Amino acid sequence: MIKKLLLAIMIALPMSVFAQKFGVINTNQLMEALPEMKTVKEQMDAATKKYEDEFSKLQEEFNKKYQEFQALEESTPQTIKERRMQEMQELDAKIQKFRETAQQDLQRQQQQLMAPIQENVIKAIQSVGAEGNYTFVFENMMPIYTGTDVTDITPLVKTRLGIK
Numbered sequence: 001m002i003k004k005l006l007l008a009i010m011i012a013l014p015m016s017v018f019a020q021k022f023g024v025i026n027t028n029q030l031m032e033a034l035p036e037m038k039t040v041k042e043q044m045d046a047a048t049k050k051y052e053d054e055f056s057k058l059q060e061e062f063n064k065k066y067q068e069f070q071a072l073e074e075s076t077p078q079t080i081k082e083r084r085m086q087e088m089q090e091l092d093a094k095i096q097k098f099r100e101t102a103q104q105d106l107q108r109q110q111q112q113l114m115a116p117i118q119e120n121v122i123k124a125i126q127s128v129g130a131e132g133n134y135t136f137v138f139e140n141m142m143p144i145y146t147g148t149d150v151t152d153i154t155p156l157v158k159t160r161l162g163i164k
Contacts (some may be wrong), residue, residue, distance in 0.1 A: 021133055023153040024140035025125060030154055031117070033163045040113045047109055051102040058095045065091060124160040128153050 031037060069084045129137045137153060158164075 020135040022150045023129060023132065023134040023137040024150055025137055025152070025154050025157060026140045027121065028141070030121060030157060030161075030163075033158060034117060034121075034161065035163075036117050040110070040117070043113060044106070044110055047106060051106065055095070055098065055102070058091070058098060062088065062091050062095060120161065121157070124157045125153070128156045128160055132156070
């Protein structure tokens with residue numbers, strides 16, 4: 001009885017391996033083709049421009065204070081020089097803090113804008129994978145070898161998402 005069961009498993013196992021279906025997808029190509037990505041890029045460019053403008057204003061303010069410090073006469077009391085130096089250090093710290101905050105905010109905005117797009121792409125990939133009875137769908141970034149039993153589902157997912 002056990003021998004027959006083991007024999008059946010040994011015969012069925014190779015057949016199940018051959019019945020698997022694999023797909024690959026290039027999500028970068030897919031994402032670049034989405035019309036929503038143009039909107040995301042425009043919104044991110046606008047936000048970046050606002051931060052760059054504010055950063056320029058802070059930098060100009062720092063440069064002005066530095067030039068004023070450089071223009072101080074040698075007869076200026078040391079306490080005034082120290083106060084001006086402290087103002088420049090505080091402004092430099094403010095600039096650094098602004099830069100960090102801006103980067104974090106831009107990353108957060110990009111994540112928020114990309115989340116629904118990524119969700120739609122994942123759903124489309126899953127839908128195409130389920131309809132095509134694929135066992136696995138892999139990212140096709142730099143394939144070294146792709147056999148004939150692997151299907152590129154990128155066009156199918158593009159169609160699912162309404163991309164020409």
